[in-house]
Amino acid sequence: MAKQKVQAAKGKLGILLPGMGAVATTTIAGVYAINKGLSKPIGSLTQMGRLRIGKRTKVNKPFIKDVVPIQKLKDVVFGGWDVFDDNVYEAAVHAGVLEKDMLKKLKTPLSKIKPMKAVFDKNYVKRLDGTHIKKAKTKMDLAKALMKDMEKFKKENKCDRLVVVWCGSTEIYLEETKVHKTLKALEKGLVDNDPSIAPSMIYAYAAIKMGVPYANGAPNLSCDVPALIELAKKTGAPIAGKDFKTGQTLMKTILAPGLKARALGLEGWFSTNILGNRDGAVLDDPDNFKTKEVSKLGVLEEILEPELYPDLYKDFYHKVRINYYPPRGDAKEGWDNIDIKGWMGYPMQIKIDFLCRDSILAAPLVLDLALFLDLAKRAGMSGIQEWLSFYLKSPQAPKGVKPMHDIFQQQIKLENTIRHMAGEDLITHLGLDYDDDKK
Numbered sequence: 284m285a286k287q288k289v290q291a292a293k294g295k296l297g298i299l300l301p302g303m304g305a306v307a308t309t310t311i312a313g314v315y316a317i318n319k320g321l322s323k324p325i326g327s328l329t330q331m332g333r334l335r336i337g338k339r340t341k342v343n344k345p346f347i348k349d350v351v352p353i354q355k356l357k358d359v360v361f362g363g364w365d366v367f368d369d370n371v372y373e374a375a376v377h378a379g380v381l382e383k384d385m386l387k388k389l390k391t392p393l394s395k396i397k398p399m400k401a402v403f404d405k406n407y408v409k410r411l412d413g414t415h416i417k418k419a420k421t422k423m424d425l426a427k428a429l430m431k432d433m434e435k436f437k438k439e440n441k442c443d444r445l446v447v448v449w450c451g452s453t454e455i456y457l458e459e460t461k462v463h464k465t466l467k468a469l470e471k472g473l474v475d476n477d478p479s480i481a482p483s484m485i486y487a488y489a490a491i492k493m494g495v496p497y498a499n500g501a502p503n504l505s506c507d508v509p510a511l512i513e514l515a516k517k518t519g520a521p522i523a524g525k526d527f528k529t530g531q532t533l534m535k536t537i538l539a540p541g542l543k544a545r546a547l548g549l550e551g552w553f554s555t556n557i558l559g560n561r562d563g564a565v566l567d568d569p570d571n572f573k574t575k576e577v578s579k580l581g582v583l584e585e586i587l588e589p590e591l592y593p594d595l596y597k598d599f600y601h602k603v604r605i606n607y608y609p610p611r612g613d614a615k616e617g618w619d620n621i622d623i624k625g626w627m628g629y630p631m632q633i634k635i636d637f638l639c640r641d642s643i644l645a646a647p648l649v650l651d652l653a654l655f656l657d658l659a660k661r662a663g664m665s666g667i668q669e670w671l672s673f674y675l676k677s678p679q680a681p682k683g684v685k686p687m688h689d690i691f692q693q694q695i696k697l698e699n700t701i702r703h704m705a706g707e708d709l710i711t712h713l714g715l716d717y718d719d720d721k722k
């Protein structure tokens with residue numbers, strides 16, 4: 284297979300994070316800890332994942348980072364924006380995810396990273412009262428200010444390239460409107476201060492306009508509109524969204540494909556969880572929760588395809604609840620009750636109690652999305668990067684196809700995309716040539 288030309292990862296990569304709260308600061312602190320040898324990048328495929336190359340008869344499973352040129356962590360610099368002016372050390376202490384002893388060891392470099400002034404509007408995140416905010420007449424002026432920030436950051440930090448990953452709050456639920464349909468309409472909407480353009484979309488526009496790869500870790504519309512997909516193709520920016528696939532939905536997309544693979548039926552799936560971080564406080568508002576709920580609900584329908592398997596999945600009941608419960612902080616607990624049915628329709632139940640840590644699960648995803656998007660950019664790929672659906676709860680898909688939710692299909696797609704970039708044979712798992720009878 285012809286090798287796809289991937290440019291080398293030379294110089295420094297700037298990773299810019301709009302929203303420097305629990306997830307962003309845990310990501311940054313983690314990378315510093317790894318670079319200092321204090322920690323291991325557990326959960327990150329770009330750092331720890333291996334990939335099979337060639338036939339199973341020859342055991343060849345190099346690290347992904349040795350198959351394609353991934354940016355080295357030592358050459359990554361971080362920056363970002365927030366509505367609060369706390370530096371990353373202060374914000375990490377406030378988030379309460381990482382132990383104080385660990386944070387103290389990283390205090391000097393973390394304190395040096397100060398967020399730039401945010402593009403923010405309380406109408407879209409009702410439970411936040413930020414003060415560190417840009418002021419301008421129009422949304423287009425705000426987008427231009429963000430572009431200036433990016434240029435300045437790149438120059439001051441001597442970066443070769445940038446990538447932006449949205450780690451900001453979940454905004455109120457918005458649906459696609461006329462203003463999102465074409466680039467022309469969106470640009471006019473930015474000038475006219477159209478209310479359908481939320482702050483996260485202004486960041487997405489600014490990054491993509493500059494050809495900077497953009498990933499959306501929240502369920503906000505952000506880059507998931509035709510106008511920004513059009514712009515991404517035009518400027519050569521790879522994009523991926525939306526909503527990091529971390530706790531309960533990760534479990535769902537691991538388990539549901541297994542049930543379906545064995546033709547086991549589903550009567551209902553009830554998911555509820557408690558969390559007490561700032562994200563939980565924001566999601567306590569019904570308008571913001573709605574955005575998250577829509578993102579979480581699509582998963583089972585797509586995996587189980589009730590229209591094709593009515594005897595197994597027609598009318599299954601699916602409910603998702605999130606409850607703000609301050610004592611737990613970032614240590615979320617997610618319960619799932621799954622009512623399944625087996626042979627002759629006999630009912631059975633599965634219970635999951637996942638005592639997880641939200642930001643610990645999300646941090647390696649931020650890193651992988653940033654590094655893989657940078658790789659995609661150097662490989663000349665632009666627009667929606669469907670192979671990164673693996674990391675996302677509500678993945679963007681090309682026009683005319685449904686998003687792919689099954690984590691195992693997503694993994695095959697991710698791995699084959701990497702093999703494709705490296706000019707290696709794609710793996711179909713057919714394996715007929717290993718069959719003894721054929722030898």
Ligand SMILES: NC(=O)c1ccc[n+]([C@@H]2O[C@H](COP(=O)([O-])OP(=O)(O)OC[C@H]3O[C@@H](n4cnc5c(N)ncnc54)[C@H](O)[C@@H]3O)[C@@H](O)[C@H]2O)c1
Nearest residue numbers: 302304305306365401451452453501527529561562641645
């Ligand atoms: N942790 C997870 O497992 C997980 C999973 C999926 C999605 N997410 C999403 O990731 C995002 C971050 O989660 P978190 O736990 O770090 O939340 P957080 O509340 O700790 O951090 C979000 C930060 O974004 C800032 N912010 C809000 N609007 C902004 C704007 N317009 N510009 C700049 N900054 C802005 C807030 O001030 C806050 O500091 C949330 O949207 C959350 O829903 C998290």
